[in-house]
Amino acid sequence: MKRRKFTYLLATMCLVAVSISGCLKVQxxxxxxxxxxxxxxxxxxxxxxxxxxxxxxxxxxxxxxxxxxxxxxxxxxxxxxxxxxxxxxxxxxxxxxxxxxxxxxxxxxxxxxNPLPTAEFSYTPRSTMEGELVVSASELITFDGTNSFDDEEVVSYEWNFGDTETAVGPSVQHKYLYPGTYNVVLTVTDNDGDKTTRVEKVCVIGGQPCYADITGDIPWSNE
Ligand SMILES: [Ca+2]
Ligand SMILES: [Ca+2]
Structure with missing residues (x-):
């Protein structure tokens, strides 16, 4: 019985000692x-x-x-x-x-x-017919993407003309065989490999070639 009491006392003293040193350590x-x-x-x-x-x-x-x-x-x-x-x-x-x-x-x-590149393009020759920009079927059209830019460098230009044909380069040429409306897609890539795409509808009409300086007075537009 006495021994048990002593053990208890010892354990209590140890606990107190641990708490005191613990408190000191926590500081x-x-x-x-x-x-x-x-x-x-x-x-x-x-x-x-x-x-x-x-x-x-x-x-x-x-x-x-x-x-x-x-x-x-x-x-x-x-x-x-x-x-x-x-x-x-x-x-x-x-x-x-x-x-x-x-x-x-x-x-x-x-x-x-990295700032993404910006894709821009224009195409010639083209005309205005009833307020719409049009190009002619079977005419060689130049698509120019050189106004695209980046904070560093545009390293590639990929074109999809919407008629299953594609091309690569800052300025490319293409001929549409049939009248219709085509989505032309230019994808530019910068030196970090980031890409931006620009899509523009191109209206292709049949008949003879027409040029950018003819506006509204082309023969078949007055019918
Ligand atoms: Ca960069
Ligand atoms: Ca960039």
Whole structure:
């Protein structure tokens, strides 16, 4: 009975000791690095603002903030701005320092997105008939996509003329054999492999060739 009481007392003492040391251990001594970003995904170029004022140090203030933006640039201070000029995925790292030289770090990924290319094209010769742009069957039409553009470079131009025929190149020629309305599709690809498509209806009429400078007074339009 006495022995049991002693065991109980010993266990209680151990528990108390563990709680005391546990309490001492729980006391935070390390600084904690934290930050927020105004943008974590955006089309370039863009400015991202980073705010580390949530960071704290239990033993006094944070004395300095060091940032690396993942693209070779760095900065200091609790709040910083950085401009991303090139697309890619960047790792932003914040390191904070306290007065005793202790440090803490944290990181975040920033996605800087590639701007998509823009597809534009025109075609000649063409005429206006009853307010509609038309081209003639059996006439050689030039499709020109050179007004397409990108923030860097358009590297390919693919054409689908809507009559099962296709072509490749910035400026191409095509002849429609039969009258009708065709969807011409130009797909441009930029140097990052991103694509944009433009679709335009082309109205093909039978009869003789007509030219872009003839508007409204072509013989068969007055019938
Ligand atoms: Ca790019
Ligand atoms: Ca681009």
């Amino acid at each position: 935070l001594t390390d600084p904690q690095a934290m930050f927020t970003a105004s943008e974590d995904e955006h089309v370039i170029p863009f400015t991202a603002s980073f705010d580390a004022t949530l960071s704290y140090n239990p033993n006094g203030g944070v004395v300095s903030y060091l940032w690396t933006f993942g693209d070779g640039a760095s900065g200091t201070g609790p709040v910083v701005d950085h401009v991303y000029q090139q697309d890619g995925v960047y790792e932003v790292t914040l390191t904070i320092f306290d007065a005793e030289g202790q440090t803490a770090s944290t990181s975040m990924s920033i996605q800087a997105l």
